[in-house]
Amino acid sequence: MKSVRHMGEDAIVERLIAHLPPAPAHLIVGPGDDCAVVPFSSTHWQLLKTDAIVEGIHFLPNENFERVGWKAIARVVSDFAAMGGTPQWFLVTLGIPSETDICHLETLYRGMSRCAQHYHAPIVGGETTRVSDSAGCVISIAATGLVKKSQLTLRSTARCGDAIFVSGLLGGSLAGRHLDITPRVNEAQWLTKNGYATAMMDLSDGLAKDLPRLAQSSGEGFQLDLAALPCQPGCEPQQALQDGEDYELLFTVSPQRVKSMVKRWSLAFPDTALTCIGRMVEKEKTMHFSGGWDHFAKKSP
Amino acid sequence: MKSVRHMGEDAIVERLIAHLPPAPAHLIVGPGDDCAVVPFSSTHWQLLKTDAIVEGIHFLPNENFERVGWKAIARVVSDFAAMGGTPQWFLVTLGIPSETDICHLETLYRGMSRCAQHYHAPIVGGETTRVSDSAGCVISIAATGLVKKSQLTLRSTARCGDAIFVSGLLGGSLAGRHLDITPRVNEAQWLTKNGYATAMMDLSDGLAKDLPRLAQSSGEGFQLDLAALPCQPGCEPQQALQDGEDYELLFTVSPQRVKSMVKRWSLAFPDTALTCIGRMVEKEKTMHFSGGWDHFAKKSP
Numbered sequence: 329m330k331s332v333r334h335m336g337e338d339a340i341v342e343r344l345i346a347h348l349p350p351a352p353a354h355l356i357v358g359p360g361d362d363c364a365v366v367p368f369s370s371t372h373w374q375l376l377k378t379d380a381i382v383e384g385i386h387f388l389p390n391e392n393f394e395r396v397g398w399k400a401i402a403r404v405v406s407d408f409a410a411m412g413g414t415p416q417w418f419l420v421t422l423g424i425p426s427e428t429d430i431c432h433l434e435t436l437y438r439g440m441s442r443c444a445q446h447y448h449a450p451i452v453g454g455e456t457t458r459v460s461d462s463a464g465c466v467i468s469i470a471a472t473g474l475v476k477k478s479q480l481t482l483r484s485t486a487r488c489g490d491a492i493f494v495s496g497l498l499g500g501s502l503a504g505r506h507l508d509i510t511p512r513v514n515e516a517q518w519l520t521k522n523g524y525a526t527a528m529m530d531l532s533d534g535l536a537k538d539l540p541r542l543a544q545s546s547g548e549g550f551q552l553d554l555a556a557l558p559c560q561p562g563c564e565p566q567q568a569l570q571d572g573e574d575y576e577l578l579f580t581v582s583p584q585r586v587k588s589m590v591k592r593w594s595l596a597f598p599d600t601a602l603t604c605i606g607r608m609v610e611k612e613k614t615m616h617f618s619g620g621w622d623h624f625a626k627k628s629p
Numbered sequence: 630m631k632s633v634r635h636m637g638e639d640a641i642v643e644r645l646i647a648h649l650p651p652a653p654a655h656l657i658v659g660p661g662d663d664c665a666v667v668p669f670s671s672t673h674w675q676l677l678k679t680d681a682i683v684e685g686i687h688f689l690p691n692e693n694f695e696r697v698g699w700k701a702i703a704r705v706v707s708d709f710a711a712m713g714g715t716p717q718w719f720l721v722t723l724g725i726p727s728e729t730d731i732c733h734l735e736t737l738y739r740g741m742s743r744c745a746q747h748y749h750a751p752i753v754g755g756e757t758t759r760v761s762d763s764a765g766c767v768i769s770i771a772a773t774g775l776v777k778k779s780q781l782t783l784r785s786t787a788r789c790g791d792a793i794f795v796s797g798l799l800g801g802s803l804a805g806r807h808l809d810i811t812p813r814v815n816e817a818q819w820l821t822k823n824g825y826a827t828a829m830m831d832l833s834d835g836l837a838k839d840l841p842r843l844a845q846s847s848g849e850g851f852q853l854d855l856a857a858l859p860c861q862p863g864c865e866p867q868q869a870l871q872d873g874e875d876y877e878l879l880f881t882v883s884p885q886r887v888k889s890m891v892k893r894w895s896l897a898f899p900d901t902a903l904t905c906i907g908r909m910v911e912k913e914k915t916m917h918f919s920g921g922w923d924h925f926a927k928k929s930p
Contacts, residue, residue: 333727340757343731347738348752355753364754366718378722378771380758417667421679421769423724426634430644437648450653453665456641457681463764468722470679470771
């Protein structure tokens with residue numbers, strides 16, 4: 329027997345999706361990007377996403393459940409944002425041990441409901457099921473979103489020579505900041521409406537894990553300027569690389585458009601940092617990283 | 630603290646959805662039916678559904694994972710069928726302890742993939758996450774489906790005087806039959822195309838649990854003819870009421886259309902039993918049941 333321990337999430341997913349038949353012709357984007365993309369209307373694609381957080385893995389049992397609820401929904405909003413889209417409908421699946429306090433679950437629901445309302449996308453259903461008494465609560469969010477066809481932005485379309493940018497400041501999530509997510513919906517909408525981002529994803533597992541994913545799915549390499557990393561106050565570059573759960577935008581911009589983008593960003597979002605952290609290069613010239621967040625490789629939080 | 634133990638799934642869900650804001654005007658059906666129903670096109674509504682099964686609760690650790698995978702997908706197909714719809718896209722969320730055998734997961738995926746292909750609805754994405762080592766695997770399926778507007782059938786629209794029918798034979802799921810689900814897609818399509826079913830749902834938690842749900846959401850009562858219950862070979866009526874996981878159709882037909890429906894059913898589906906098991910009555914004259922499957926009240930499987 330080979331257990332999934334130490335395999336890493338990407339390797340597990342690769343093994344599993346090998347058992348799926350070839351994608352049908354009308355599927356726009358299948359497994360591998362932030363969301364699946366499927367046909368919807370003459371002007372829009374639909375985005376499909378599931379995302380789960382687990383007590384004892386993604387949040388501590390004594391955490392404020394209202395903030396946990398907010399985080400569960402906000403993580404999915406961040407995925408939609410990273411593809412140029414916005415959320416449409418949410419479904420909530422709760423796996424709960426039978427000794428769970430119903431009041432904790434109500435608090436969790438209040439947090440989820442508050443976040444869903446904030447992003448104008450209702451919770452319209454879901455499911456509750458029992459899990460074993462020794463397990464923690466499992467909160468799995470499924471959601472649909474919409475993206476204008478002209479704004480859809482993938483992680484797989486970065487080009488050699490593109491500048492690499494991140495929004496905001498990185499690192500420090502382990503100190504508690506991971507619960508207070510403000511997905512970069514406005515910034516992502518602005519980038520995609522103006523066609524600035526040649527590729528984009530959100531930073532959920534840390535730059536050290538996510539940038540290689542963007543580069544690999546684009547068939548390119550990257551060179552990172554470690555000294556340029558925008559770190560949260562009190563954080564070292566190592567934390568900005570490794571901590572994960574930043575929920576900032578990682579995106580690439582063609583060199584011809586960098587100057588205009590940077591100037592206009594500072595006017596549109598004077599309070600959101602924007603940093604050029606490197607450049608896409610040929611695959612053979614790429615830097616190599618290890619680390620970043622992987623729940624199959626690490627003990628956490 | 631009040632734990633969810635013994636509360637029952639319906640009571641938990643009622644407590645939680647009370648924290649949601651009023652449903653938006655463009656939502657067709659929210660929490661409470663088999664699926665949520667949302668706008669899609671000029672001719673179709675979209676169905677949204679999540680459903681989870683848990684190792685040690687819904688299936689045993691030594692179960693054939695290929696059959697478990699089939700079941701996970703088929704349960705959702707059954708929910709779509711019960712509303713007159715068919716599946717469109719699937720997403721798979723796996724919560725897995727780190728000592729899980731990757732080969733088991735691959736077998737699970739083959740079963741899911743086979744079922745999704747059978748119903749012409751691809752698996753297009755998902756998520757894997759770690760759960761605590763003492764928990765069992767959590768398999769959560771999210772899916773979208775489509776239903777012609779003219780065919781949408783709810784559980785809440787049965788009328789006093791309607792005859793109550795079930796497809797197939799009931800009971801015996803605990804003996805292993807629960808893994809071999811053939812959702813009644815063709816029968817449900819036929820019923821809804823011909824406008825026979827005034828209300829419909831699928832039997833997942835047992836007639837003793839599901840018929841009261843249909844009656845309550847319709848604002849009516851029911852009288853059941855226990856002697857008429859169509860039982861699986863070797864099963865007693867008590868098992869037909871209580872076992873759950875039948876995945877048969879429970880539906881109501883207006884008295885004027887019963888004769889025509891029964892005659893045409895026998896020609897269309899000569900191999901599928903069809904049984905009138907009772908009648909919808911005024912709320913005040915309803916029978917009362919207890920029992921049926923509830924994972925918060927029972928030890929199982």
